[in-house]
Structure formats: C-alpha cells, structure tokens
Amino acid sequence: MEETLKTTCLHDSHVALGAQMSPFGGFDMPIQYSGIIDEHNAVRHRCGMFDVSHMGEILITGPGSEEFVGHIFTNDVRGIPAGKILYGMMLYPDGGVVDDLLVYRLADDRWLLVVNASNIGKDFEWIQKQSDGYDVKVENLSDFYGEIALQGPFAEKTALDVLGLDLQDLVFYTFRELPYHAHVEPENAAGNGSAASLEGESIIVSRTGYTGEDGFEFYASFAVIRDIWERLLAAGVTPCGLGCRDTLRFEVGLPLYGHELSAEISPIEAGLGMFVKMDKPEFIGKDAIERQKACGVTRKVVGIELKDKAIPRAGYPVEADGQQIGEVTTGYNSISTGKSVCMALIKKEFSAPGTEVCVRIRKKVFPGTVCKKKFYEKNYKK
C-alpha cells in the first residue's frame, strides 16, 4: 500500500512556483524550480534558499539530558555552552549508524536534535527506547518546526537586508534563539498583513548548512517560516530544490544517510571518525568502534575521479583487476568542476589516493583514480 505523502508548510508556494515535485523521505518535495544547474550556481556564487521543513526535530529535556544525549550521540556534548551545535551520529551497538544529526544545546537541560526526514519515526522510537532509566523527556517536534536554509556567499547580507537579522557575529556551528517580531521592519514586511499575528513568535537561527557555502538555517513555526520564505522570495532570492542540495553537499564530500552512511556503513568506514569521540566514558556503539579502530575496517568511502565524462551513479560497481571491489554511493558530473566524480564504498586495500580503479557504467567500464572525497573546496565563514 502506498503511504500518503506529507507536505511541508511551503508546499503551496512550491506548486505555485512550478517546481518539479517528487517524494523524498515521506514528503512531497521540490526537486528543482528553474533547473538544478542554475540553482546550484546561485548557491555557489550568490545565495539560494531551500525548504528543508521535512527535516525532523526531536527535543530532549530534563535533568538527565546531558548524560543521555552523550549516551546516544557520538560527539562529546559534555559542558558545551548553550548556543553551540555539534554534528555526529547515533549508532547501533554494532557500530552501524541509526542516523547522522545535528545537536543544538538550547539550555543546560534542553537539546534539539535535527535528524533526517526519512529517519524521523525510526529515530524517535530509538531515542525513546534508549531513554529508559534516564531522567529525560523526549518529544517529537517535527510537526511543529518548519525550516529554511539560506545558503551562499551572499547569505549574511541577504539575512540583514531582507530579514533584518544581523548575523555577522554568529559563529560557525552556533545559533541564536531570537524573538521574530523584533526583526520585522514594517517597511520590509512582506505586506501580507501577517506581521502582527507573528508577534511573540521566536526563531532559531544557526550558522550551519549542507552546501559547503556560508549560510544559515532558520527553525520556526510554520507561520513564521512562511513569512520568511515569502520575504526572501519577494527580494529575489533563488528558490532551490533538493536536486541541487544533493549536488552541492556531494561536491564538498558531505555524507548523505542511506548513501555514505547507513546501518551497514560505520562512521569509521565513512571517514567520519573525527565526529566519534573515543575519550568519552561511554556511548552506544563505542565498543564496536573501538574494535574497528583496533582491527581496522575492511572498507572505506573514497572519492573517484573518472577520466571520461560518463557519469557514475549510486549502485554502479567499482572494479579493479576485473574484480568488483565495491560500489558507488553518490556520483555526478560535478556542476562546479565539470568532472565526472563519485564517492564509493570500496575495499580498503584499494583506497589509497592515486589507486587506479574502474567504474562499470551500463555495459562499459570506465577508468578512474581514487582521490580525496572532496571535489570542491568549502567556503565556510568560521
């Protein structure tokens, strides 16, 4: 039976803009508006905005919350100040990944976990199950929060000019919780008369993103998110779909759950060991990761650059000496560089940069070289 697709609070706008819509993570989401290449370039060189309201938000509160978040999360949250964000994973005991996520410390005993849309149900259930014996409350706020990502080198100036948000001092991977009304300049308001009704609403603004460019993510109620979207749209900011969100994150080597990370691919195999803090006293999956570190893993996620323009796609076999050594996890003809490149999970003995490998694309085999899994330099403002 087909499951009914959910829609985000900006769905009407996507349809009105003529976006090409497609199911993603249980939601009917915009894949592209003007075209993936246009939108990709807007984010790399100016700025673009994404509806990422499909992302899940799980709130953890209570006196035991710091200890509990540390228990389920690979990064080290001990003693981080309110306003700080950490990236990391939740692991199964065998080291496989439940999900990768951002953890926002809202206050001493309040934490917001931002998780992948496709994993919301699974994550919430997992977190609740682990919370036995901890003095915490776990709430799924995914149906309360909408989210917009404003990304690109002009994001900071756009946030100031259009939304009245002065974010020049907001440090990378930190956030502020702000009253929304304080930033609605009457002359800048969208003119839809909704500003007054948004009085008293608050917004979380973080300097984060998934594009390799400077930028921000806004979390707020659906009404506030709609207001922000309309104001940005009226100011001429390029609406961007999930199509270019993927090409952008891919080029800078950021993983996507289900491709470079999964229940079957550990963070060590994915090359994300720096987000797994082994000096923590404990967390779920620590023993498995310790074993992987001691004995070594047999597979690695690498980058591969092809000599030809043929495009390696997820699932295509990677071969060496006529044998399959792994498969492509994500691949594109890179919009920013024009090269055909991919990330692939392959046997570790072939993972050294410079190793000659091949990708089988339909009936033919195309030669390539193992390289860093970053095909374009990040341009963060840190």
Place this chain on the structure above:
Amino acid sequence: MAKIEEGLYYSETHEWVKPEGGEALVGITDYAQHALGNIVYVDMPEEGDEMTKDEEFGAVESVKAASDLVAPVSGEVVGCNAALEDGPGLLNSDPYGNWIVRVKLSDASELDTLMDAAAYAEFCEKL
C-alpha cells in the same frame, strides 16, 4: 506544453524518428528533454553497432539520473552526433534539431508501429 514536430514518427518512450531514404535519424522529444531537465551526458552507441527495436541503445543523463534510450526502430548505427559529446545541452535547447544516431533501417515497416505527431500529442496529453 511540449513542442511536437509534424512529419516525424514518435515512440512511447519519447524518441523521434525522421526517415531519410533507407536511413533514419533518431533523437529525443521536447517532452523528454523537459522531463529530464539539464542534460549533461549522452551515452551513444558506436558506429557499426546494431540496435534492436524496443531495446536500450544508449542513455541520456540529466544531472540527477540516467535515462535509457530505447530504439524506436531496428538497424545498424551508421552515425553518431559528435556535437553531443561536448554539447549534451543541445538536446535541451533544440531537441528536434539535434539527432543522436543515424540508423540504416533493417525493416522500414517498423515505422508503421510508431505514432504520428497527432497521436503522440494525444499520448503526451494523457501522461
């Protein structure tokens, strides 16, 4: 509304065929290029390859996905459009002006199984 050119033959998989003597040019329709989005690579067969009606003979790749080219007619490939190697986007900007392969038809009666412009327009209407 996708553009449909009179005088061509059309397949349900959105290839067009333009007969020229005992040969035919094969390309993709405006409907197809629009559905695919930015085309960034065309995987073409080689001259001398045989293509068989209703079987895959190459692929057109957008940024996001590869889409098989399905042979609307059978025959030997006698030419590939080299301009698409460096300009795959030509299929977006002028899908009827840019053929993909030239085929020596092995069975001209196969053309009768394809749609004319009016029938193809009606077919697209229902999609």
